[in-house]
Amino acid sequence: IALSTYPIVIMHGILNSKRNMRFAEASLHEMYPDAYILNMEIGNGIFDSFLMTLNDQLEEFSNKIKNDKRLENGFVALCHSQGSILCRGYLQKYNNPPMKRLVTTAGIHAGFYCGNASACPNIGSWTTPYMDRIDEFMYGKGQYMLSAAGFWRSPYKLEQYKETSLYLADLNNEVKINFTYIERIKSLELFVMVGAVKDDIIRPWDTSLFNYYKPGSEFEMELMKDREVYTKLGLDYLDQQKKLIQIINNEFDHHDFWQENGQSWLMDNVYIYLQE
Template sequence: MRLDFVALCVIISQVYGKNVTDDKYTPVVMWHGMGDSCCFVFSLGSLKKLIERTLDNRIYVKSLEIGGSYIRDYESGYFIHPDKQIEDACIQITNDKNLKNGFNAIGFSQGSQFLRALVQRCPSAKVKNLITLGGQHQGVYGLPNCPSLTTKTCEYLREILNFAAYAGWVQRTLVQATYWHDPKNEDIYRTKSTFIAEINNEKSVNQKYIDRLQKLENFVMVKFMNDSMVQPVDSSWFGFYKPGSDVELMTLEQSDIFTKEKLGLKKMKEDGKLKFIEIEGNHLQFRNEWFIENIVNAYLKN
């Protein structure tokens, strides 16, 4: 009798593509942006609870904490090179048994490009849907806002980026410099950038980066139409300034990254895997209702 029940379970599981005893949703991994931390109650801590509540607590949500403490995690947004952060995140994911069968990933602001790099670099990161909100996939050329730091410190960071973004010590010590993209000096950018140019395959083409992105079910990019943090705003959709200009813009489809298939995004678009979402408002300003409808219900109910 028990054998018959087990056989029935196997048949149903094969028909519906899911273990009938597993009523949980695919886990979620989140990565915060600059001036934030994994678990602040007013930011990602609140969103973690929102996702769990919306999905009846039948989901595992991990908000990445870099460096092993809240303070170190907060500091990481400014002073720990993305390469080291991604190594840390990869180790965490590799050691988390809840994530071994795959997960959905949500990046906020600079956490967007860090999560994308995680997909490209970390073999154990089996990401189904990569969702980025207010990301800077082509980098930034400007730092207009600087949350959580004093005005004097913000001005100091701006001055460094404007005049010395590609100096070796700046690239090593200031996170924002690693995705600084000077459209008027593209050759220097490609040569000196220690992060964004590398993960965009602009230094040399790493086929593994292309192959791993191709495995995504969806690559969702959310652009905030009145974003004063991301310059230019279109970087959230892989758009950027045309080479030689800091005024004239080009879309993803007009860029070398797309036309020369440096990341395989052209094929992903043809396959219907690229999703472009726009929302009114400034950087990361959205209502819970919008997040539930456009992110949770659309991409996390799997």
């Protein structure tokens, strides 16, 4: 049990609802019994998390933060999967009231891509012959229809990604440099990224750590420090100030981050960073 400095906002992932984060919420109440905790939900939860664009979800997220008086002096955020780039979107685009700390689990920070060399989760490899059509949809109509299109980043079609992406390419300063984004990243007291080697949903698993496929490949990886985003987003500053922490779990799959069985490890190794 510890005293809390800030309220805590929880944001669930894609095809989830706030109900999926109930064990995380209970664990945080146990650790920080005096903390106000907002377990956020966008729209109707499961379906809107997939069928609303990320920009529309972000607008609702921001309005809920702004209209909650208990958050007016700032808050810390625990954000899972797709929720990680919603929370970071709030930080970079809105941040009033300010986000003080950002803790992300299995976040899609560097993008997502599957279906060619790596099978898509729960689908298999049948998509491989159709990847050009899938890319065409994701970089076309999909940008206005599905949240996943907002973070779809083919290592084979990076120019098309930069030209058409309505969310992640902007958020990661890949098209033009937004200095406000850099300053707001640098304003964090702490940015904690947690990834799981056995993650069975996000591709690649270590996009959660800002690593990603090398251009033109799904077999070679670029680490965060070797990627342009490291300096273009201000992550290098946080790293130099020892305010950027990467944590790797060797046992979890994607769902262990919000299921009951994962909470003990999360309380010991992750949730401790939400407060001073």
